[in-house]
Amino acid sequence: MKGLGVLGLVALSECLVTIPLMKIKSMRENLQENNVLDDYLEKYPYSLAYKFLDNRPDPGVAYEPMRNYLDVSYVGSVSIGTPPQDFKVVLDTGSADLWVPSVYCRSGACTSHSSFDPLCSSTFLASGQLFNLVYGSAAISGFLAYDTVRIGGLVDVAQAFGLSLQEPGNFMKHAVFDGILGLSYPSLAFPGTTPVFDNLWRQGLIGQNLFAFYLSRNEEKGSVLMLGGVDPSYYSGQLTWVPVSKPSYWQIAMDSISINGKVIACDGGCQGIIDTGTSLLSGPADHVLNIQKLIHAQPYDHGQYVVDCDTIDALPDILFTINGVEYPVPASAYVRKSHSHTCRSGFEGLDHPFYPETWVLGDIFLRLYFTVFDRANNRIGLAPAA
Numbered sequence: 001m002k003g004l005g006v007l008g009l010v011a012l013s014e015c016l017v018t019i020p021l022m023k024i025k026s027m028r029e030n031l032q033e034n035n036v037l038d039d040y041l042e043k044y045p046y047s048l049a050y051k052f053l054d055n056r057p058d059p060g061v062a063y064e065p066m067r068n069y070l071d072v073s074y075v076g077s078v079s080i081g082t083p084p085q086d087f088k089v090v091l092d093t094g095s096a097d098l099w100v101p102s103v104y105c106r107s108g109a110c111t112s113h114s115s116f117d118p119l120c121s122s123t124f125l126a127s128g129q130l131f132n133l134v135y136g137s138a139a140i141s142g143f144l145a146y147d148t149v150r151i152g153g154l155v156d157v158a159q160a161f162g163l164s165l166q167e168p169g170n171f172m173k174h175a176v177f178d179g180i181l182g183l184s185y186p187s188l189a190f191p192g193t194t195p196v197f198d199n200l201w202r203q204g205l206i207g208q209n210l211f212a213f214y215l216s217r218n219e220e221k222g223s224v225l226m227l228g229g230v231d232p233s234y235y236s237g238q239l240t241w242v243p244v245s246k247p248s249y250w251q252i253a254m255d256s257i258s259i260n261g262k263v264i265a266c267d268g269g270c271q272g273i274i275d276t277g278t279s280l281l282s283g284p285a286d287h288v289l290n291i292q293k294l295i296h297a298q299p300y301d302h303g304q305y306v307v308d309c310d311t312i313d314a315l316p317d318i319l320f321t322i323n324g325v326e327y328p329v330p331a332s333a334y335v336r337k338s339h340s341h342t343c344r345s346g347f348e349g350l351d352h353p354f355y356p357e358t359w360v361l362g363d364i365f366l367r368l369y370f371t372v373f374d375r376a377n378n379r380i381g382l383a384p385a386a
Contacts (some may be wrong), residue, residue, distance in 0.1 A: 016229030017226060019208060020227070021091070023074055023223060050065055073279055075177045076181070078150065080100065080159075081118075084150055087115055089178060089181040091279055092275075093184055093276045095180060096185055096189035097188075097193070098180070098181045100162075100164070101167065102118070109172035124147045129144040129190075141166045142164040143161045145278050146158050152238060156196060156199050156200055156203065159196060164179075185249070186198055188248055188249070212231075212370065213370070214370050216367070234385065235370035236383065237385050240323070240381065240382050242380045242382065247378055250380060251340065252274065256321045257287075257320055262291060265283060273360045276362070279363045280347065280362065280364060281329070281334060281344050281362060283358075283359040296315075304348075307343050308343070314332070317329060333346070346364045
């Protein structure tokens with residue numbers, strides 16, 4: 001049996017492509033340092049991180065679920081076109097599309113980022129289809145196109161992607177990244193398009209129909225996205241597999257959330273979304289408020305909660321039980337220390353009318369647990385990060 005386990009690890013690591021990720025300063029931190037966070041949050045109040053649009057009101061416009069990238073901390077590099085034009089993108093398991101700014105966008109957010117010039121690419125092809133992306137109170141609009149995308153040495157030809165024409169307001173102006181590369185299921189993608197990861201698999205560029213994330217805890221370098229294989233040196237013990245309950249987001253069934261043996265949320269089971277495009281731990285507002293009280297967090301501003309930095313070592317672990325396995329999240333992970341020496345709770349309330357018992361496990365969880373996203377078997381693998 002041990003030999004079979006070794007063979008399994010060898011198989012998972014075949015044709016592995018590793019893409020380094022950079023840990024960056026989040027938009028929230030940039031806004032704080034420029035003393036405009038309060039103004040920004042008043043003008044663009046936080047709203048639902050997800051908006052499920054089952055009925056598309058205009059077939060000529062592509063809609064995508066809303067995302068909240070205010071606290072995103074990791075980005076990767078891709079290039080588009082021939083010759084390549086380089087971009088920093090959020091590698092996001094909570095969306096499915098690739099988009100970057102275009103040179104035709106004159107919004108302030110576009111001019112402060114790298115922009116794609118179609119006239120400089122010999123492999124560019126326009127589609128004539130428009131898209132709208134809704135992010136909280138802001139929206140991005142543009143057009144779809146096709147071109148060669150390079151990621152980690154892989155060359156993905158004729159890849160559909162979005163080019164923004166308008167990025168109104170300051171939503172992206174203070175972001176370190178230029179655009180987004182989605183890694184969720186194709187059902188969330190622009191209608192009629194194939195996401196980047198699916199094309200990498202279809203074109204025979206990766207050895208296994210899966211990818212994995214390792215997120216470093218403190219260092220700016222060291223985080224990686226693995227395409228087509230798994231490097232077991234990035235985790236300890238064995239991977240525990242959890243079935244995907246709904247193949248759109250990377251959604252799984254959770255058993256409970258507890259503190260010191262007492263269930264405090266997700267009593268009787270709930271749904272969880274594993275999301276590299278979210279930094280926090282989000283859940284139903286009433287359950288999150290209960291957790292804030294249990295960890296003695298106090299209201300701060302714009303829905304944020306803070307804890308006394310001197311009490312972190314005394315705060316309890318919070319256990320997420322998934323498929324019968326406990327995944328502890330210690331206070332050192334769920335309390336975030338900012339540059340201003342403020343200690344913020346990593347929990348946020350998020351109510352959705354159609355999915356009232358859904359939690360979103362972002363980077364706080366993923367820094368603790370190496371995660372494999374297995375498309376071939378519709379499952380997620382979790383193991384303690386090395």
